[in-house]
Amino acid sequence: MQVLSIGVGHTVAEAKAWKQQFGLTYPVLADPGGTVWNKFGMGYIPHNTVIDDLKICRYTNYGFYETQIRNTLTTYSAPLVKIIHTFLPNTEDTTNNYRVPAEIYSGGNLLTDSIAVYWNTDGGSTFTMVQMQNSGGDSYEASIPAQPTGTTVYYYIYAAADNGKSSYYPLAGPDGPARFEVLIDTIPPVIQHTPIEIWLAEFWPATVSAVITDTIGVATATLEFTINNGATQTVPMAAGSSDTFTATFTGSVSQGDVVNYRIHAVDSAQAQNHAYYPVSGWIAMTISQMVDALVLDLDGNANSGPAIRDALLSMGIETHYLTSMPPLPELYRSIWVCLGVAPNNYTLDSAEDTALYTYLVSGRTLYLEGGNFWKDDPRGDLYFEFSIGTLGSGAGDAGYMEGQAGSIAAGMTFNYDGDNNNIDQLKTKTGGVAVLKNMSPEYLTVVSRDAGTYSTIGSSVEWAGLIDGSREILLMNYATFFGLDPDTPQTPTPTPTFTPTPTPTSGCDTTGVTITMPSHDFGAGDTVNAIVTVCNADLTPYDTIPLFVILDV
Numbered sequence: 001m002q003v004l005s006i007g008v009g010h011t012v013a014e015a016k017a018w019k020q021q022f023g024l025t026y027p028v029l030a031d032p033g034g035t036v037w038n039k040f041g042m043g044y045i046p047h048n049t050v051i052d053d054l055k056i057c058r059y060t061n062y063g064f065y066e067t068q069i070r071n072t073l074t075t076y077s078a079p080l081v082k083i084i085h086t087f088l089p090n091t092e093d094t095t096n097n098y099r100v101p102a103e104i105y106s107g108g109n110l111l112t113d114s115i116a117v118y119w120n121t122d123g124g125s126t127f128t129m130v131q132m133q134n135s136g137g138d139s140y141e142a143s144i145p146a147q148p149t150g151t152t153v154y155y156y157i158y159a160a161a162d163n164g165k166s167s168y169y170p171l172a173g174p175d176g177p178a179r180f181e182v183l184i185d186t187i188p189p190v191i192q193h194t195p196i197e198i199w200l201a202e203f204w205p206a207t208v209s210a211v212i213t214d215t216i217g218v219a220t221a222t223l224e225f226t227i228n229n230g231a232t233q234t235v236p237m238a239a240g241s242s243d244t245f246t247a248t249f250t251g252s253v254s255q256g257d258v259v260n261y262r263i264h265a266v267d268s269a270q271a272q273n274h275a276y277y278p279v280s281g282w283i284a285m286t287i288s289q290m291v292d293a294l295v296l297d298l299d300g301n302a303n304s305g306p307a308i309r310d311a312l313l314s315m316g317i318e319t320h321y322l323t324s325m326p327p328l329p330e331l332y333r334s335i336w337v338c339l340g341v342a343p344n345n346y347t348l349d350s351a352e353d354t355a356l357y358t359y360l361v362s363g364r365t366l367y368l369e370g371g372n373f374w375k376d377d378p379r380g381d382l383y384f385e386f387s388i389g390t391l392g393s394g395a396g397d398a399g400y401m402e403g404q405a406g407s408i409a410a411g412m413t414f415n416y417d418g419d420n421n422n423i424d425q426l427k428t429k430t431g432g433v434a435v436l437k438n439m440s441p442e443y444l445t446v447v448s449r450d451a452g453t454y455s456t457i458g459s460s461v462e463w464a465g466l467i468d469g470s471r472e473i474l475l476m477n478y479a480t481f482f483g484l485d486p487d488t489p490q491t492p493t494p495t496p497t498f499t500p501t502p503t504p505t506s507g508c509d510t511t512g513v514t515i516t517m518p519s520h521d522f523g524a525g526d527t528v529n530a531i532v533t534v535c536n537a538d539l540t541p542y543d544t545i546p547l548f549v550i551l552d553v
Helices: 012-022 035-040 066-076 305-314 350-361 471-481
Strands: 005-008 028-031 047-051 057-062 081-084 098-106 116-120 128-131 133-136 139-144 152-160 166-169 178-181 190-192 198-200 207-213 218-227 233-236 244-248 258-267 274-277 283-288 291-297 319-322 332-340 365-370 388-393 401-403 413-416 424-428 432-439 442-450 455-459 527-531 544-549
Touching: 005 012, 005 035, 012 028, 028 035, 035 047, 047 066, 057 066, 081 152, 081 166, 098 152, 116 139, 128 139, 190 274, 207 218, 207 258, 218 244, 233 244, 291 305, 305 319, 305 332, 305 471, 332 350, 350 365, 424 432, 455 471
Parallel strands: 005 028, 198 283, 291 319, 291 332, 332 365, 365 455, 424 442
Antiparallel strands: 047 057, 081 098, 098 139, 116 128, 116 152, 133 139, 152 166, 152 178, 190 207, 207 244, 218 233, 218 258, 258 274, 258 283, 388 424, 401 413, 401 432, 432 442, 442 455, 527 544
């Protein structure tokens, strides 16, 4: 029996949020256009419907009448007949019969005469029946006769029980049978794999996975590799579900080592076909150490990303800068995501959202700024880890902000001149701590959360847009909150400019220029404005000609 809830008039994101908010374990589906509601609804909610395994509606009514619903479920929920079978692969065998095994279960008593395989070779509506025999317990099998090369075999399995239940495998039965081909295979396996180019020494050994498919089946898959161009080593790849094969490297590595690897697959053809990934050469995987920070800049106009990178570097925090998702997020102790503000904002797709969510809850730290992420973007799993809610979308009204008492911005004030279009107005949810508050109108712009094993900072404004305050100190507090141990940011000393007192001369000195300089301790890189007498030019005596640069002292 399957229970599900359908949200009429709600989007997929809203249905997902509802499920997470109330901790529901059954599916919550979206029905934004009322398609399902129009078939079953009577104008009022809640509405309950019971459909049996024969797809017959046995109960439908608005309101909640527990006794009626329970009686209906009891009456129409007799155990189903369940058939478990793995589709037969293509084959080169034209001599031996094709064995069809299955496991068949039922809450009633199976009618053994009904359990059979039906097959043909023309894809038509007429099938030959072969009775399936019990081979022990719930296992049954039958055989389809061998066929010549070039034949396509269509088949399905049927079983019934004495409680009136029955089932096909595949479920469509004669209208959608399974099929396999008898052929000569000359096509090598197809290998799909995402290369691993960086791996952390502390996470060694790495595990490699690949999806490997073949016309008649994969006989073997092998991981081949070298460490620092040493002897080639091999590890068999184990077959799992959905054509996925995995293997784990052996041996030991240290930071700076290079592991070259490839995947080798062989199919089950009589004349075995071989495939490699990559097709030629090897994948080079560098063994690295964990990096303190990644600035992931997805903002269309890159307002904050480079500024955050430079500020973190000035604090002695090793920082990488990327404009697309890294292949190995685990390389970084913290990730600083910049999504920007409309119309230059970036919306995470489901794969990116999942990757960042997985990274975070594995025990990491994540900063995310985006003017439209909190209210307008689809809400994936990542959103719910920030303990942030919204009051709505603003109208370019982010301005003067104050740090909130007890937060990592306590005592700080800022004006804001960053992108300022539809800035999401934030509020805290359970576990969230107010950090920065816009004062007119009043709403939060930054919220932090310490979840124990991981921590987050969410912002609806751009850090680089904060002015009239020590935004570098604020960022240092963010980094400290993330456990990065930053150095105090250094404020650059302005380069002094000196104008010496001129010594008037008459005529032109063709051998050189004498400049009287005031007494001063110059440093490398200082700029000096000098007043000189110039000949043969459209300048009058004592014009200021910059520049002299002190190259060394």
